[in-house]
Amino acid sequence: MSNDRLFRQLSIGLISGWLIVFVLLPNLMVLLVSVLTHDPERLVQFTFSLDSYRRLFDPLYARVVWDSLLLAATATLLCLLMAYPFARAIVALPRSWRPVALFLLILPFWTNSLIRTYALKNVLGAKGLVNQGLMAVGIIDEPLQLLFTEVAVVLGLVYILLPFMVFPIYASIDKLDLRLLEAAKDLGANALQRFIRVELPLTKPGIIAGSLLVFLPAMGMFYVSDLLGGAKHILVGNLIQTQFLKVRDWPFGAAASVTLTVLMGLMLLAYWRASRAIGRKGGELDD
Amino acid sequence: MINNKQPLMWLPRVLVMLGVFLFLYVPLLLLIVNSFNANRYGFQWDGFSWQWYLKLFNNEGLKVAAGHSLVVAMLASTVSVLIGSLTAVALFRYQFRGKQVLQSGLFVVMMTPDIVMAIALLALFATIGIKLGFISLLLAHITFCLPFVVASVYARLRGFDHNIIDAARDLGATDAVIFRRILVPLAMPAIIGGWLLAFTLSLDDVIVSSFVTGPGYEILPLRIQSMVRVGVSPEVNALATLLLAGSLLLVTLSQWLTWRAGRARPQSV
Numbered sequence: 001m002s003n004d005r006l007f008r009q010l011s012i013g014l015i016s017g018w019l020i021v022f023v024l025l026p027n028l029m030v031l032l033v034s035v036l037t038h039d040p041e042r043l044v045q046f047t048f049s050l051d052s053y054r055r056l057f058d059p060l061y062a063r064v065v066w067d068s069l070l071l072a073a074t075a076t077l078l079c080l081l082m083a084y085p086f087a088r089a090i091v092a093l094p095r096s097w098r099p100v101a102l103f104l105l106i107l108p109f110w111t112n113s114l115i116r117t118y119a120l121k122n123v124l125g126a127k128g129l130v131n132q133g134l135m136a137v138g139i140i141d142e143p144l145q146l147l148f149t150e151v152a153v154v155l156g157l158v159y160i161l162l163p164f165m166v167f168p169i170y171a172s173i174d175k176l177d178l179r180l181l182e183a184a185k186d187l188g189a190n191a192l193q194r195f196i197r198v199e200l201p202l203t204k205p206g207i208i209a210g211s212l213l214v215f216l217p218a219m220g221m222f223y224v225s226d227l228l229g230g231a232k233h234i235l236v237g238n239l240i241q242t243q244f245l246k247v248r249d250w251p252f253g254a255a256a257s258v259t260l261t262v263l264m265g266l267m268l269l270a271y272w273r274a275s276r277a278i279g280r281k282g283g284e285l286d287d
Numbered sequence: 288m289i290n291n292k293q294p295l296m297w298l299p300r301v302l303v304m305l306g307v308f309l310f311l312y313v314p315l316l317l318l319i320v321n322s323f324n325a326n327r328y329g330f331q332w333d334g335f336s337w338q339w340y341l342k343l344f345n346n347e348g349l350k351v352a353a354g355h356s357l358v359v360a361m362l363a364s365t366v367s368v369l370i371g372s373l374t375a376v377a378l379f380r381y382q383f384r385g386k387q388v389l390q391s392g393l394f395v396v397m398m399t400p401d402i403v404m405a406i407a408l409l410a411l412f413a414t415i416g417i418k419l420g421f422i423s424l425l426l427a428h429i430t431f432c433l434p435f436v437v438a439s440v441y442a443r444l445r446g447f448d449h450n451i452i453d454a455a456r457d458l459g460a461t462d463a464v465i466f467r468r469i470l471v472p473l474a475m476p477a478i479i480g481g482w483l484l485a486f487t488l489s490l491d492d493v494i495v496s497s498f499v500t501g502p503g504y505e506i507l508p509l510r511i512q513s514m515v516r517v518g519v520s521p522e523v524n525a526l527a528t529l530l531l532a533g534s535l536l537l538v539t540l541s542q543w544l545t546w547r548a549g550r551a552r553p554q555s556v
Contacts, residue, residue, distance in 0.1 A: 007462040008381055011373035015433070016385070018370060019392050022430040026407035033410060043413075086307045089300035101304070103542055108311050110534040112491050114508055115527040118515045119314035122321070127330045129317060162311070212398060220402030223493050223512060237402045237494070244406055244498065254410070257403050264398060 027261070034254035043250050052255035061239065065256075068236040071150060071225075072218035075157035076165075079214045080207065082158070083165035090166075091173050102170070109163045117227050120159050124152050124228070148230035156224040157214075164213035172206025173199075205275040212267045219260060236260060315531065322524035329521070339525040346522065349510055356490055356507035359421070363428035364436075364485035370429075371436030371485075372478055376470050378437070379444040380452065380462075397434040401494035404431060409498045419501035427499045428492065432485035439484060443477035444470065476544040483541045487534065 034052055039045035055061055090101045108116060123129045124146040131143040146152055176199065184194045200207075222237035236256055243253030317329075322340070326333035343349065377383075378390065396404075408430065412423045451473075455465050471478065493508045500506060514520050 004462040007466070008377065008383075011377040012381070012383060012389075014370050015374040015377070015393075015437075016389060018430070018433065019389070019396070022408065022411070022426065023392070023396055023404075026411035027403075029410040029414060030403075030407045082303075082307060082310075085299070085303045089303050092297075092300055099542070099546070103538075104308060105311070107535065107538055108315060110487050110538045111315070111531050112508060112511065112527075114493055114511050114515065115318070115523070115530060116315070118511075118523060119318045119527070121515070122317060122329065123314045127328070129313065132330075159310070159314070162307070216398070216400045220400040220494060222402070226512075227515060240402055240406060241497075244409065250410075253406060257406050260400060261403055264395075264400065264403075268395070268398065 030254045030257055033250050034258045036251050038249045038251050040248070043248065049251075052251040053259075055252055056255060056259060064234065064239050065236060065259075067150075067234050068219050068239075071153055071234060072157070072215050075154045075161065075218050076211050076215045078154065078158050079162050079165040080169075080211065083162060083169050083210060084207075087166050087170040087173050090170055105163050105166055113160050114223060114227075116160060117156050117224055120156055121147065121152075121227055124155070147228065148232075150229065150234070152228040153225050153234060156228040157218045157221060160221065160224065161214040161218060164217075165210035168209035168213065169203065169206040172203040172209075176202055202278060205271060205278060208267070208271040208274050212264070212271060216260070216264050216267070315527075318524050319528045319531065321521065322528040324521075324524075327521055329524070339521045343522045343525045343529075348505070349507075349514075349522075349526070352505045352507045352510040355421075355504055359424050359428055359506065360486050360489035363425055363432055363489045364482045366425075367429045367432035367436045367485045368478055368482045371433050371481060372440050372471065372474070373466075374433075374437045375440035375444055375474070376466055378441055379447075379470075393434040393437055396431070397438070401431070401492070405495040405498035408495065412499060419499060420504040423499045423501075424496060424504060424506070427495050428489045431492070431495060432488050435484050435488060436481035439481035440474050440477045443474050447473060476547065479544055480541045483537050487537060 033044055035048055035050060037045040037047040037049045037051065056065060090098055093101060125131070126143040126145075126147070128147075130146060131140075134140045135143065180198055180202065181194055184198045189197065219235055220237035220240070222235055222241045225232070225235045225238055236259075240253045240256050243249045243256065320332075321329035323335050323337070324332055325336035325338065374389075374393075378386065404427075408423070408427045409419075411417075412419060412426075417423050417426075447470075451469060452465055455469055460468070491508065493512060496506055497509055497512075500509070511523060511526065514523050
């Protein structure tokens with residue numbers, strides 16, 4: 001029996017210990033660093049200050065943060081607009097075909113995301129496929145400047161993160177109780193009403209989970225904006241990276257990261273509340 | 288939602304699917320084609336050539352980086368599978384104080400943006416004085432792989448009948464024996480799947496690695512990053528093609544395992 005206790009304590013202790021040392025502790029450190037003062041000599045100086053947070057609202061940086069939020073939000077919206085009809089199309093497939101469609105969706109996700117970004121870069125270039133195609137058809141006479149613009153960054157983010165939007169939405173549409181839609185139909189709701197009043201609210205957890213999985217990483221993907229957006233400073237990720245690795249202003253970088261974490265917390269809260277609300281209304285949900 | 292009575296109802300769906308798959312695959316296919324293209328810039332087809340592959344195999348720095356990446360990915364996925372499987376079993380079998388906290392914690396780690404984790408780990412390593420390089424990289428990779436392994440194994444365990452364990456207990460099996468002889472074999476497909484997922488996550492990571500590795504230990508994604516940053520580099524096309532082939536193999540293997548597991552367990556949801 002004492003062996004069993006040992007086994008139990010070992011398995012619980014190992015993971016708890018790991019998470020405390022490599023997740024909890026480091027994040028507390030970042031929180032601490034974010035309220036300290038920058039010191040060019042020794043990285044940080046132990047003087048309490050909210051200066052780093054204030055600087056996030058400094059017009060120079062507020063612009064980066066705002067642009068980054070906007071870019072990530074645009075990418076998320078675009079992902080949602082693509083993923084929702086796509087997920088519905090997969091659910092509409094015969095059951096035996098669905099794994100094939102999902103497999104085709106994951107396949108690129110298993111390849112290096114840097115290489116995928118690079119692949120997109122080639123397509124968007126002045127002599128890339130998009131410009132050559134548009135010129136061949138005669139829509140444009142001169143190549144469009146796509147690369148090194150915000151459009152390219154948004155497309156890059158969508159390209160990398162799309163599967164993360166599809167999966168949760170697919171799961172929630174798949175779980176949808178079709179009888180509810182039939183009931184709405186019998187009660188006289190038209191297709192649009194059924195979609196807006198029944199389907200959309202019931203798949204909200206999937207939508208929020210997907211948005212969470214796209215929006216948050218999108219803000220941090222500095223290599224996408226490096227490759228597709230030129231050397232411009234447009235994502236919070238680039239800001240944090242520069243502050244930490246180049247300028248070495250850790251408190252400021254930490255403050256930006258804490259802000260991102262708070263944003264994540266808020267979105268997680270929204271997600272939990274949405275799934276709980278649906279659980280109460282008797283929708284089919286287990287997690 | 289399945290309503291095929293109306294004619295042409297399927298048309299928009301087919302178009303949506305086609306559109307998404309074209310968007311996902313055309314850039315990659317172009318990359319593969321260009322890896323065999325004699326033309327350096329790939330704007331036109333100048334005939335078939337192996338030259339980029341040859342250049343790739345002669346790039347010593349790249350080979351070293353690839354070796355480092357493989358070592359880190361192998362070790363990180365193996366360690367995270369060991370800890371992750373134990374965790375999944377603990378979550379499945381035991382009721383304990385803080386279980387909810389542990390589960391939420393794992394979920395939060397999974398959701399945390401890479402950049403946030405990256406600087407947190409950098410702060411940790413800098414404070415406790417771990418030199419940036421192999422060790423710091425390995426610890427970081429294990430950390431971000433863990434929740435995915437736990438989720439993968441736990442999802443499979445959840446479908447099991449608790450009675451199997453009770454029966455084993457009645458027959459005198461200890462927890463360690465139950466783990467080794469019953470739960471691990473039963474969850475094997477998910478464990479292998481989790482290992483493969485961790486392996487790919489580790490190989491793919493750019494953000495965390497760029498913060499926690501040092502100049503003495505270069506890894507593949509960072510090497511690729513510096514290669515593609517400077518502009519056109521057809522070797523990258525060749526490398527991409529090889530990596531694509533490799534991941535095709537891995538993903539097929541893992542899907543096949545999941546599929547086989549699903550067939551072996553028809554009572555599951």
